Amino acid sequence: DDDDDDDADAALNAKRERREKEKRERRRRRRAAEAASNAAAGRAPLTGVHREAVRCRLREKLLLVNCLNSLRRVAAQRLRDAPFELDFGASAGGKVRADREDDAKREGSVSPPEGFSAGKKTRRRTGGDGEL
Secondary structure, eight states: OHHHHHHHHHHHHHHHHHHHHHHHHHHHHHHHHHHHHHHHHTOOOOOHHHHHHHHHHHHHHHHHHHHHHHHHHHHHHHHHSSOOOOOOOSOOOHHHHHHHHHHHHHHTOSOOTTOOOOOOOOOOOOOTTSOO
16 A cells, blocks of 8 residues: 555656646746847846736736726626617717717727737837828
8 A cells, every 4th residue: 555655656746847847948948939039129138026027017917908808798798688778969970979989999988899908019110200
């Protein structure tokens, strides 16, 4: 019995060590790829406190995106069966409605139908005269 327990423990330890080794290797590859990407883009690599700050900020963004998507799904599910009526007021023309929808999107009160996503912001570069 003791031999069986020892063998089982040894197998578990070996498996755990393999997982840890694979994890370290993945982490090493990821850092090497990040360093190569930074070098190609002419950026200094993130180290220490800066790396941790960026990682935490990205994790916060991902949590926020997941939360927003969950809220959007719950709201869509609850409002699907609820009867409601939209009142556009006296001037219910299409232009007014489109303007209100644009205002709502600009103000952030309308979620995108495909959901929210986390991504890297890209800056648009302009020439000296403001042209793209």
